[in-house]
Amino acid sequence: MTAAPSPRKFLGRLSLPERTFVTDALRTETVGGVLLLIAAIAALIWANTPLSGSYDTLRDFHIGPAALGLDLSIQHWAADGLLAIFFFVAGIELKRELVAGELSDPKAAALPVIAAICGMAVPALVYTLVNTVGGGSTDGWAVPTATDIAFALAVLAVLGASLPSALRAFLLTLAVVDDLFAILIIAVFFTSELNFAALGGAVIGLAVFWVLLRKGVRGWYIYIPLALVIWGLMYNSGVHATIAGVAMGLMLRCTRREGEEHSPGEHIEHLVRPLSAGLAVPLFALFSAGVAVSGSALGDVFTQPETLGVVLGLVVGKAVGIFGGTWLAARFTRAELNEELAWPDVFAVATLAGIGFTVSLLIGELAFAGDSALTDEIKASVLVGSLIAAVLAGILLKLRVRTYRALVDAEERDEDQDGIPDVYEQDNPQYHVRMAEIYEKKAAEHRRLAEVAGASRGDDGGPA
Template identity: 50%
Template sequence: MTQVRPELSRYLRTETVGGALLLIAAATALLWVNSPWAASYLTMTETVVAIPRLHLELTLADWTKDGLLAVFFFVAGLELKRELVVGELADRKRATLPVIAAIGGVVTPALIAAVIGFGVPGMDRGWAIPVATDIAFALAALALTGSRIPAGARVFLLSLAVVDDLIAIVLIAVLFTTTMSLLWLLAAAGCFAAWALAQRKRVSTPLLYVPLALVSWYALHEGGIHPTLAGVALGLLTRVRPDPGERQAPATRLEHLFQPISAGLCVPLFALFAAGVPLNTTVFGELFSDRLALAVMFGLLLGKPLGIFGMSWAAIRLGIATRPNELGWRDMFALAVLGGIGFTVSLLVAELALADIADGSSVELAKTAVLVASLAASLAGSALLLRRGRVHQARRDARALEREE
């Protein structure tokens, strides 16, 4: 058993396996909720699990979205911090690019959705539906189809998606949070400060870090902020440079520990609970004629690539930012298309923005539009990445042949 477990962990750390598990879970949810056994799926997702002493009552779907996904965001924060300090994003101009691209990827789809859906009920806040890129699904698609693309592609997409989601979380807080507790937010800030101080003082015991992580998550939840933000914050506050004589920095150790859990358990379970969108012929019949649905789909499929690629191109041309190593313009465009995978946050915003519409059909229509657009973006982006991967592999083969000669 001692030999099997490290091998299993190593296996689950590979992003291709994690991406495959995520897509299998998403497909299972989609088939399940549109099958004769749909009632059992809905019962499962809506089952409430409560912690009475903390006054927490969340459905299983909410626990996976707010709880398990925080582990994924923690791993993403660790990786992003490493790239910012000792990796490709240590260069200021390279670090600037994904931030500018993320802003373009938020503003452009929001404008397109607002113009197309102008005057439609619910679009006063529904313009925010297509603004977010789903980190988990986008990285899964990249892992499955972009393995031959230079590593800078993952760094760019990860950084872009993290900034994109942070902007989306702020939008949710501004547009949809009716009550925000300053005391709880200060408590969360105190936890983050204590984590950073403990890292600075080289404290290593989990007896301190585990409670800090749990309390910070709970404080953000009670404070009215999406609690997955705690994962990103703690990851970014973790030390990535090893001390002299230290075998591994804390960030490296934690990433090795949590990445298999994130890839093999947290993200697939999140997909299983999030991807169950009911589909019906009535909704599909309205999908390409209803302005709300068109606003969402054009925002994701047109606004995301235009905003991400356009702002990236402008920033690089103006000398504000630098293009990632070995990535060409066509690689950047393929990644921008992949940015149109909205899914989780887009589905959440659709529920929040359209909840006041009486008949409820608008929510179902918007969710279907998100699902169709995200699927189209994943297929188109993956096809472009496969093509670009063949080009990069041919270049590597040619260079290897030249060295042999």
């Protein structure tokens, strides 16, 4: 009689290559998140001082070739141009997760995918309910659905909190799936009238991009001009220009062939991610987060249905959606939570995912494009909701900080100094041989020091 399969572990230990990838990716995102935080604060200060006029002038300044339909304001260049770089990296992340990461195994992918979907559906429902009851506009239902991984990691950096790799990977996978559905929302719900000629040109450009990749053609001087042409055509087609970045990211090969240390997708992501996290996203924040904030304006955030819906969607909807979806999925798939963690840890991460900044601001601009006053109020509500979620998550994470530090220390311990954490070698007999040699050397050194000390004192314990 065949034994029943043992329940699958949820938030269990990552494989060493996956742990290395997650660590490297999140390190860059953390630095970018801090820059994003600085840019957002700078924008708020700039827009709420006597220099606010210069902020508005610069943000609304138009530049670009009008003949190509690209005479855009600085703010639009940041939202449509620079964020295309951000979504290009998101496309590579998604491709890698689908072919080599957590999403490559359907069973392992079920939990984070269900959690991410619930983490987007519940905030949308919360927003819609608040505005249906309050008589507000339901156009902004998608605003509280996004999670900003960079901002969330910046909060962790500021708090000095270090999450175990399994929780960090869960947060990253959530953000990747979140980005995928945010892309679909932007493409489906925020596409204006289509220019089929431009759209056809963009599709042809993407086909050429794909063929060049498959033929193994190399050279930035080929791909960058082609990418700019594709982006320009996509912008003029009526489809949001960031979709071009996602499409090109998804076309890159993210599996390694024999003899390759990194796949082309991983290599390009390594090159472009600092540009995205360190320049593109902070500049977008600088020109999008500058809203006038006053006591009355902050009070309005909690009284208008549109803004209240955003705040409640980010703070309540995200936490309830992600935690509830994860718990239900684990229950029905019989996945057991890693015994080193507890369900409050999942709730803390779910609360942290309520920090929706970059994509939330972008969707807010798209949803209320014809009403600048309401757009600014929605942006303020995104900032307030993200701040509340950050504070709540910080409190919850601080309650477990000792546990997290102990787990992180155990993950990073490398007593034999071979570059591989000991926890990944404990089942290897050679590891135990090396450790025995290390302990024997330490013991011999202690005996030698004891003999030297004894000789210096004399046999009777007195001076020699």
